[in-house]
Amino acid sequence: MNKVRTRFAPSPTGALHAGTVRTALFAWLVARQNQGEFILRIEDTDQARSDQNAINNITATLKYVGLDWDEGPGIGGKFGPYTQSERLDIYRDWANKLIENGRAYPDNTSQEHLEVMRQADKKAGRAFLFRNHRPKTTPAKASDTPLRFLSDPKSYSWVDLVMGDLSAGPEAVDDFILIKSDGYPTYNFAHIIDDYLMDISHVIRSQEFISSVPKYLNLYEALGIKVPLFATVPQVVGESGTRKLSKREGAKQLLEYQTMGVLPEAMLNFLATIGWNDGSEQEIFSKEELIKKFTLQRVQRSPGQFDEKRLLWLNGHYIRELQFDELVKLSDGYWSKSASKFDQAYKNRVLKLVQSRLKYLDELGALTSFFFEDLPIKPGLISTHKKLKDLTAQQLTDLLTKTLNELERSDFSLEDIKTRLDKLLEETSQTPAVLFSLIRIATTQSEASPELAESLEVLGKDTVLRRIKNSISSTEKA
RNA sequence: GGCCCCUUCGUCUAGUGGUUAGGACACCGGGUUCUCAUCCCGGAAACACGGGUUCGACUCCCGUAGGGGUCACCA
Numbered sequence: 347m348n349k350v351r352t353r354f355a356p357s358p359t360g361a362l363h364a365g366t367v368r369t370a371l372f373a374w375l376v377a378r379q380n381q382g383e384f385i386l387r388i389e390d391t392d393q394a395r396s397d398q399n400a401i402n403n404i405t406a407t408l409k410y411v412g413l414d415w416d417e418g419p420g421i422g423g424k425f426g427p428y429t430q431s432e433r434l435d436i437y438r439d440w441a442n443k444l445i446e447n448g449r450a451y452p453d454n455t456s457q458e459h460l461e462v463m464r465q466a467d468k469k470a471g472r473a474f475l476f477r478n479h480r481p482k483t484t485p486a487k488a489s490d491t492p493l494r495f496l497s498d499p500k501s502y503s504w505v506d507l508v509m510g511d512l513s514a515g516p517e518a519v520d521d522f523i524l525i526k527s528d529g530y531p532t533y534n535f536a537h538i539i540d541d542y543l544m545d546i547s548h549v550i551r552s553q554e555f556i557s558s559v560p561k562y563l564n565l566y567e568a569l570g571i572k573v574p575l576f577a578t579v580p581q582v583v584g585e586s587g588t589r590k591l592s593k594r595e596g597a598k599q600l601l602e603y604q605t606m607g608v609l610p611e612a613m614l615n616f617l618a619t620i621g622w623n624d625g626s627e628q629e630i631f632s633k634e635e636l637i638k639k640f641t642l643q644r645v646q647r648s649p650g651q652f653d654e655k656r657l658l659w660l661n662g663h664y665i666r667e668l669q670f671d672e673l674v675k676l677s678d679g680y681w682s683k684s685a686s687k688f689d690q691a692y693k694n695r696v697l698k699l700v701q702s703r704l705k706y707l708d709e710l711g712a713l714t715s716f717f718f719e720d721l722p723i724k725p726g727l728i729s730t731h732k733k734l735k736d737l738t739a740q741q742l743t744d745l746l747t748k749t750l751n752e753l754e755r756s757d758f759s760l761e762d763i764k765t766r767l768d769k770l771l772e773e774t775s776q777t778p779a780v781l782f783s784l785i786r787i788a789t790t791q792s793e794a795s796p797e798l799a800e801s802l803e804v805l806g807k808d809t810v811l812r813r814i815k816n817s818i819s820s821t822e823k824a
Numbered sequence: 825g826g827c828c829c830c831u832u833c834g835u836c837u838a839g840u841g842g843u844u845a846g847g848a849c850a851c852c853g854g855g856u857u858c859u860c861a862u863c864c865c866g867g868a869a870a871c872a873c874g875g876g877u878u879c880g881a882c883u884c885c886c887g888u889a890g891g892g893g894u895c896a897c898c899a
Contacts, residue, residue: 357899392898457897464895471825473895492897509829517827518895526897533899557828557894580830581892587835588891616836619848623837627847646837648830649892656836656849666862703861713860733858764857771857782858794860 350382352548354408354415355537357389358400361599362407364652365552365582365591368617372579373550374413375618375640385544386418388429389537391530396431403601410604411613412633417544425544430536437531440539440569441493441524449498449568450524451484452491477521493525495535495565502560507548507577507642509556518560538562542571550577550642553649577642580649582620587651597652607680607707609668612661621646630663662705670694673701682711684718692717695804699796713794717804720813721791723820728787733779742784742821745774749785750814758807763799788817 352373356366377384386408390396401419408415417423427433444450460476467474477497485491497520503513524535531539541549556578566573584595591597603613615631624631624639631639665673674690677697685693696717703713715721728734728742737745752766771781782798789810795801802810 355899359899389899395898453897460896467895468825473826475895494897512828514828520895523897528897530897532897537899553829554893554899560828578829583892590892619836621836625838627838629836629848646830650837651835653835653849659849662861700861702863705861731859768857778857780858784858786858790859792859795858796860798858 348547349545350377350380350547351385351545352377352382352550353385353387353541353544353546354413355387355389355540355551356404357392357395357533358397358404359392359395360400360593361403361601363582363591363593363597363599364617364620367407367411367413367600368582368620369550369552369579370408370413371411371614371617372577372622372640372642372645373548375636376548376550376577376642377416378637379640382547383416384413385423385425385546386415386428387540387544388419389533390429390431391526391533391536393431393528393530403599407600410601410610411617412610430540431530433536433540434529434531436543437525437536437539438529441531441535444495444524444568445487445493447568449496450493451496452487453481453494453521453523454485454491455479455481473517475517475520480521489529490527492523492527494521495524495561495568497521497561497564498568500564502563504559504563504573504576506556507575508580508645509578509647512556512559514557514560518557519564520561522561534558534561535565538565538569538571541574542569546574548575548577550579552579553581577645579645580621580647583649583651585652591652603657605708607676607704607709608657608661609664609676612657612664615664616657616660620652621648621650630660658705665704665707666702668701670698670701673697676707677710680707680710682715682718684715685711688718692804699800699804703796716790716792716795717801720809720816723816724791725820727791727793728784728821731783731787733777733783734787737780739821743818745776745781745784746788746814746818746821748774749781749788750811750818753802753807753810753814756807758803758810760799760803763802767799785814789813 354370354373356362374384376382388401417425418428441450463479464474476494477499499516499519501513501515503511506512522534523532525531559576563573582591583589584591584597586595589595600613611633614633614636618631618636618640619629622640622645625644668676674694674697681693696714700710700713704710734742749770752770753763756762756766767782771778774781786795786798786801789802789805
């Protein structure tokens, strides 16, 4: 069997989102599991829409999720260049071969006339086929005359590695533009030439191209070149459940998740399991396992929905699995501003307390800010608390005062804090639901926090006593 | 509209003629001295519909409906 070579061939017209990257991932997995090669090719044949920012976004996104490429722009390779705008001569040569064979013809039908014909066909309830309107005579070939493929309509059936047996009638084959008036090839033409010249074994792409395959098959024949294997990956749809993932659908570009602090291994796991699983009940897959277990045959044929909740669950899982020193490194940059005045040792103690609570790194600041600054007192935390709202100000003050007196005598070791909290429960004959809630609110002024004793220990005696005193004076006023 | 593809809990899915239709996320309830999270236990929740074939259909066949893609000098 020939060497497996797969490619990711995006057009640089915007930021990558999950759907596109998932397709890239599948192509990458096929290459890696077969000791093959993964090629990055930039399809910038649309001059107006392509730009360098998008190219940067593509490479940054691939690097984020760890999809390395063996050949591509920048790094080169034996089949370069890997940017289509640098391959114009190649397409022209192949186009000339088609002209010589009588399989391509210049056509300068105006956009207006095309539109008229399209409307007429639409009205007649049939698909528009240019070949039904081929001009009797072809214009002289000038440099700005578009070149059309002269199709040879017939039925095709072929095998798709994901979708299975597919077929279509001759109505799916038409005369399409090969070279545009600006001299650039269309996608339909360029990708076929490139896949052939770059020795691509598997063309793995998303669903919108499936109905164009018969046209491509017809072109492969005209060109007399070998047809690669096809694998069509269904789309990833957005929250609506129907529409394709897009900016309009509210989809984030993938790099936003990097900024949020979604770990690459979580993103990879998530992407791979939209529309794929190994047949078992396994949910967590490492990159190595994916390489070992992935098969195109087990890719779902129906679209998959992007479920951010599931992504965040996976990410939480991977954060919990992280070695602590690894988490320390990754957390850098996600702390609240107020944390900058504290040393790393203190931050580490805080981090230990929240590792199991983080769904994504960017939550860190909000989750831990009370460890670094006295938050403003929020009376609502008590007045709406289901266990505290019915206590009088006097009762609250009493409880806090007793707590203050007890903790003042503590050496603030975790052990001692726990002992004294237990003692307070006895003395006040309050349930933890009341007393601990109150202390927690007084010392954190937050909706939620890690375990009370541990939080107090990390906060330290001075801070805890100060905050309790502040709370007392605030409840007295109320 | 023509052509093509798709259809199991809200979501991701297991399932390839005989299962109490399984798991996970999310959700709800309970437990872990308080909250949030983790962890553990439990709950609700699906075979789009209609015909066949068969002793027996989620599984096979045919329709119907719904959804998606495509019909560009965009990819």
